[in-house]
Amino acid sequence: MPGVVLWFRRDLRLADNRALERALLLADGGPVHAFFCASPALLATSPMRSGYLGAALGGLDRSLLGRLGLAHGDPASEVAAFANRAGAEVVVATREFTPLARRRDERAAALLGGAGIKLELGDSPYLLPPGKLARAAGGWHRVFTPFYRRLSEHGFDAPRPAPEADALEAALAEPVLRDARALGVLGLPELFDRHRFGATEEEALAQLAAFAERAGEYPSGRNLPAAESTSRLSPALRFGLLHPRQVAAALSGLPGGDEAIRQLVWRDFFAQTLASEPRSAWENLDPRFDRMAHDDPSASPVRERLETWKQGRTGFPLVDAGMRELANTGWMHNRARMVVASFLVKDLHIDWRVGARHFMENLLDGDLASNNHSWQWVAGSGTDAAPYFRVFNPVLQAKKFDPEGSYIRAHLPELAHLPTRFVHEPWEAKRLGMLEPDAYPEPIVDHAREREEALRRFGEISGKSEAGEAGQPA
Numbered sequence: 001m002p003g004v005v006l007w008f009r010r011d012l013r014l015a016d017n018r019a020l021e022r023a024l025l026l027a028d029g030g031p032v033h034a035f036f037c038a039s040p041a042l043l044a045t046s047p048m049r050s051g052y053l054g055a056a057l058g059g060l061d062r063s064l065l066g067r068l069g070l071a072h073g074d075p076a077s078e079v080a081a082f083a084n085r086a087g088a089e090v091v092v093a094t095r096e097f098t099p100l101a102r103r104r105d106e107r108a109a110a111l112l113g114g115a116g117i118k119l120e121l122g123d124s125p126y127l128l129p130p131g132k133l134a135r136a137a138g139g140w141h142r143v144f145t146p147f148y149r150r151l152s153e154h155g156f157d158a159p160r161p162a163p164e165a166d167a168l169e170a171a172l173a174e175p176v177l178r179d180a181r182a183l184g185v186l187g188l189p190e191l192f193d194r195h196r197f198g199a200t201e202e203e204a205l206a207q208l209a210a211f212a213e214r215a216g217e218y219p220s221g222r223n224l225p226a227a228e229s230t231s232r233l234s235p236a237l238r239f240g241l242l243h244p245r246q247v248a249a250a251l252s253g254l255p256g257g258d259e260a261i262r263q264l265v266w267r268d269f270f271a272q273t274l275a276s277e278p279r280s281a282w283e284n285l286d287p288r289f290d291r292m293a294h295d296d297p298s299a300s301p302v303r304e305r306l307e308t309w310k311q312g313r314t315g316f317p318l319v320d321a322g323m324r325e326l327a328n329t330g331w332m333h334n335r336a337r338m339v340v341a342s343f344l345v346k347d348l349h350i351d352w353r354v355g356a357r358h359f360m361e362n363l364l365d366g367d368l369a370s371n372n373h374s375w376q377w378v379a380g381s382g383t384d385a386a387p388y389f390r391v392f393n394p395v396l397q398a399k400k401f402d403p404e405g406s407y408i409r410a411h412l413p414e415l416a417h418l419p420t421r422f423v424h425e426p427w428e429a430k431r432l433g434m435l436e437p438d439a440y441p442e443p444i445v446d447h448a449r450e451r452e453e454a455l456r457r458f459g460e461i462s463g464k465s466e467a468g469e470a471g472q473p474a
């Protein structure tokens with residue numbers, strides 16, 4: 001009986017996996033060949049994220065009774081070779097929407113088609129497939145709130161359970177390929193904290209259940225990096241250990257649940273933006289920003305400043321705490337992400353793409369749509385962007401969102417002993433002899449001056465002086 005290949009990509013789970021359901025249905029009692037291809041390009045981009053992928057694949061393989069077919073190389077050619085070897089007539093997969101994924105799937109469809117095998121794509125990693133919610137006036141949504149309203153009115157499917165274990169066991173074929181190089185991915189070092197970031201479907205479900213219990217804290221705590229009130233589900237969502245339908249269903253009706261679901265919808269919003277404007281992955285959505293003057297990050301002193309930003313040694317405690325959280329854990333709290341991104345773009349005058357690339361290399365949840373469009377949101381060049389003239393003051397942000405300095409202390413041990421007001425302004429502690437001069441760097445720039453410079457540059461591209469509109473420092 002000809003079989004079906006189930007090609008896993010960013011849906012590494014059994015529950016609410018519509019591609020898995022479809023494969024079982026199409027196989028109709030025949031064999032289902034589970035398959036994943038480890039792409040060397042992906043593995044090279046981010047060691048920490050690759051370690052997470054290895055753990056996630058290990059979990060999936062165990063759930064599939066050790067019958068996950070594994071290849072290593074170019075995914076389009078490898079899936080075609082695997083399906084041929086398995087004697088399959090159909091390959092089933094969850095549809096993806098990034099420019100790279102679309103090109104991969106077009107090539108896979110052509111290679112498979114040449115061998116008489118069909119590639120069937122369905123569902124999506126989002127609450128609704130990008131493009132589903134066009135505006136009444138036509139075209140895609142450029143503003144979040146109306147998109148959120150439309151999505152809430154439209155609704156989305158309820159999640160469905162994993163297939164029965166017996167049915168799965170009966171259908172799953174022994175793998176026709178387990179490439180030793182791909183098996184190596186399963187044994188990649190886990191550089192991340194498994195306790196904080198569940199890396200299997202089971203762990204992610206437990207993390208979701210624990211978050212649902214404390215969702216009531218989310219509205220008041222979600223902006224406070226030290227409160228640890230957010231779900232930390234972003235890596236699990238990135239790799240599809242959970243589908244957002246499961247997250248929304250678990251939170252629906254709970255105190256704080258609506259606010260968390262609203263944040264989840266940003267993920268859909270950025271995905272529809274990228275799917276509608278693929279060029280916006282690495283280009284300014286607002287073309288005015290193409291004329292923005294940036295400092296050259298390969299030339300001194302900008303090069304050295306960029307390096308201090310990456311290492312968390314800018315002399316601004318909240319910026320440094322965020323960047324060290326990223327370097328040490330592969331994750332950063334959303335408030336800190338906004339502050340460090342604003343600092344790179346508006347205090348150091350470096351193009352958002354430099355920061356977005358660094359994030360993609362280091363984040364466990366690194367996702368082209370959410371990452372690059374969040375960067376554009378901060379830079380002012382993207383969808384529903386923060387106005388360019390709203391420049392975050394890193395000291396005021398720290399006082400407002402980390403009032404006790406707990407987040408800063410957790411990530412900057414050299415400041416941990418200082419009383420709270422000096423944690424936010426360590427230069428004062430130095431002045432009073434409470435901190436050794438070289439225990440922590442001096443601020444690498446004068447924020448007030450760089451803010452004026454950022455507004456001046458924005459004035460050049462917008463054709464008007466925005467400084468007058470600057471209002472209260474954020």
Ligand SMILES: Cc1cc2nc3c(=O)[nH]c(=O)nc-3n(C[C@H](O)[C@H](O)[C@H](O)COP(=O)(O)OP(=O)(O)OC[C@H]3O[C@@H](n4cnc5c(N)ncnc54)[C@H](O)[C@@H]3O)c2cc1C
Pocket residue numbers: 222230231232233234235237238260263264265266267270332333334337338341359363365366367368370371372374375378
């Ligand atoms: C400069 C910058 C870069 C970012 N890069 C990424 C990225 O590469 N991948 C990524 O998943 N998120 C990114 N975000 C969005 C956000 O910071 C993270 O999704 C969030 O911090 C993840 O933590 P959490 O799971 O505890 O979120 P929660 O607050 O618990 O939210 C639940 C889920 O909703 C989604 N979500 C929440 N906020 C956002 C948002 N603003 N945009 C998109 N989705 C959101 C995430 O999937 C998240 O897991 C970025 C934000 C900024 C400012």
